[in-house]
Amino acid sequence: MASFTSSSDGTEIIVATSKSRLRFQFEAIELRVIAGSDAGLEASLGLPNVRIGTSPDNDVVLTDRAVSRRHAEILMTPNGLLLRDLGSTNGTFINGVQITEAYIPPDAECRFGYSQLLIRQHTEERKVAVPSQNHLGELVGSSERMRELYGLIRAVAPTPTTVHLNGESGSGKELVARTLHTFSGRTGPFVVFDASVTDPEMVRNDLFGHIKGAFTGATGSREGAFRQAHTGTLFIDEIGELPLDLQPRLLRVLESREVTPIGSDKSTRVDVRVITATHRDLAAMVRAGTFRTDLFYRLSVVPIDLPALREIREDIPLIAESLCQQLQLNSRISEGAMAALQSYLWPGNVRELRNVLERAAVMCGDREIRIEDLRLPKAALAPAITPARAPAALPPLPPPPSSLFEPASIPKPGAADARTHLKDMERQMIIEAMERNRNNKAAVARELGIPLSTLKRRLKEYRIGDEE
Helix, strand or coil: CCCEEECCCCCEEEEECCCCEEEEEEEEEEEEEEECCCCCCEEEECCCEEEEECCCCCCEECCCCCCCCCCEEEEEECCEEEEEECCCCCCEEECCEEECEEECCCCCEEEECCEEEEEEEEEEEEEEECCCCCEECCEECCCHHHHHHHHHHHHHCCCCCCEEEECCCCCCHHHHHHHHHHCCCCCCCEEEEECCCCCHHHHHHHHHCECCCCCCCCCCCECHHHHHCCCCEEEEECHHHCCHHHHHHHHHHHHHCEECCECCCCCEECCCEEEEEECCCHHHHHHHCCCCHHHHHHHCCEEEECCCHHHHHHHHHHHHHHHHHHHCCCCCECHHHHHHHHHECCCCHHHHHHHHHHHHHHHHCCCCECHHHHCCCHHHECCCCCCCCCHHHCCCCCCCCCCCCCCCCCCCCCCHHHHHHHHHHHHHHHHHHHHHCCCCHHHHHHHHCCCHHHHHHHHHHCCCHHHC
16 A cells, blocks of 8 residues: 655655555755864754754754854755854855855855854655554554554654644544654653634733733733743644734744743743644645745644544444543443444544443443444444444445535545535534534534534534524
8 A cells, every 4th residue: 555645845755665664754954064173973853944053952063162152043945945144153154155044055065163064955764664553552543544653653753853733623633642742752741732722812822921911910920832841742733723923923933942922022942842733724725825835834844644533444443442441431332333333424533433432321321332322323324334244344435525524625526426415414414413412502513523613614504503
């Protein structure tokens, strides 16, 4: 099986070359000191920006006394490597010409103090073994898609590379981010910031913090998510919801790795590995002008696509068993009920599966969970599955959109009928859920495993209830 994931500039990131190995590629900045007190020093860093100087907190530390503590930085951009002087005492030079900011030509020599460096961008490749295990940390599944994900996580986790997770709502993006942190070796905490539920007026405060007296009511200081995650990992969920006017501030922090709290004129250095996620199509948002191109490029150093639950139906028995253990549910799932779970389309993914199992267990008590206890919308069930059939032999579902509950990509020629059918199923599912929950929108959103804002959009689109 061969699978491809591309970065914003078309660079191949992952290729499954066989059933046992993957080839993992990412862009890196390579430096080699060819003259000066540090001659022979080499470094290859998978970072979107690299700082050079004599201070120990730089990415590349030189001992040349003519080099400033924070001398210069190199930025990886769609147009090439950009070298920027950071106000150094003795200046930064490219091929003997002093610069403030300039792109580095191929094979150019850069000089900082008495040190001469060769700097280039290159594609670094790592071969990743695909493990035969059926879980990694809290992630569960033995399908080829999941095992490839395990191998990729193990390869990417120890690097400082920025990772962006693409996946539908409820597909386990936070769990993957937490697993990346677990295997990263970073000693700091795992901090979650959800851009979709934060008051837009308070986003800057929640991310960057404030000092005492910064505004009315600021009776004390607040660290903010970046400083809380120092030496650890910051997971920014639903990055697509981040207000456009705040995106340049986030980009500045990612590039400088310094945070300025509200009300302060002093920046604080932070050592944070950033992981972002969204269920939206960021590339489409860039084209529409609602997401910044430069921020998209910074976040997409290593993009990882998470499979929807309907794409790994053979893993549903393992996932269901794991969820029952987590929820401490004693009810056994009948063969018929398990077959129904495997034939359902799961628009809310694992989050919806968890809700369905918890609700069914409460209704059943200690007895076996049967099909009728699941209360799955009939419109979203595929043709019946014979319980005795092996999961690998399940008949394939027609290809669904990226999410039943989110804007889908432009359909391929000939897919219009399937798209219409899925929308009809989606509308019927919502109607049935509204009836079961007596039009309580919050309860319906929880049952379907989707954000309340998404449900409201669908109610309006399908002219259901008071949203007509």
